[in-house]
Amino acid sequence: MALKFYMTPGSCSTGIHILLETLELPFEVWIVNLPAGEHLRPEYLKINPRGTIPTLVLDGGRALTDFKSIALWLAETYPRGRLLPADPALAALAIELLDFALGQLHGEGFTRIFTTERYLSHREQQPSSALRDDVASHGREIVRQGFEALERRLPADGYAVGPQFSIADAALFYNEFWADKVGIVLPPKVRAHYQRVRARPVVRQVLAEEGYRS
């Protein structure tokens, strides 16, 4: 049985898609249409009770239901892909950056921009557009400050934690891609990192498969 990958084009699952293709693994793609609410259907909730993507169902049926666990499983199961540095301190740093990408840039920043309604008071019958704008611009500010912090620690060349592409780069990349899409200007080293990852043939292939022109 092949790996089953549940994804939505252009979402955070793009990062996992890049890791799967980098490792040249065979996998089945199951598209979950988030805007249509397919992630909340009972069939999908049976696989991933939180109703989020990405999900990776392993050979044997066990489901991994968040980005970090999938990325770690891939890196540790296929060490030849060198998706985590062999040096434990660098590997820990990669996990720190991955966590920062998922928790801060995505979790605190982009969710306020993409799913603004989740931050509006449920007591408000009809939240004003000023309130919406306030939440979304707070999200943009969190993202902007997050990339400023990243700028101070990214090396001038290579990837996030050295010369080798790692799971941290895949997590940072989808956030940089989103910033590009919503017109948030990336500081110079972050922008160079984004372009370096985006130029990788596998990344170009994944973006093309997900419907983006390079």
Ligand SMILES: N[C@@H](CCC(=O)N[C@@H](CS)C(=O)NCC(=O)O)C(=O)O
């Ligand atoms: N903790 C999850 C969160 C992933 C996540 O937020 N995915 C978004 C798409 S980028 C999602 O599934 N949103 C649907 C929802 O939260 O209802 C992970 O790390 O995989």
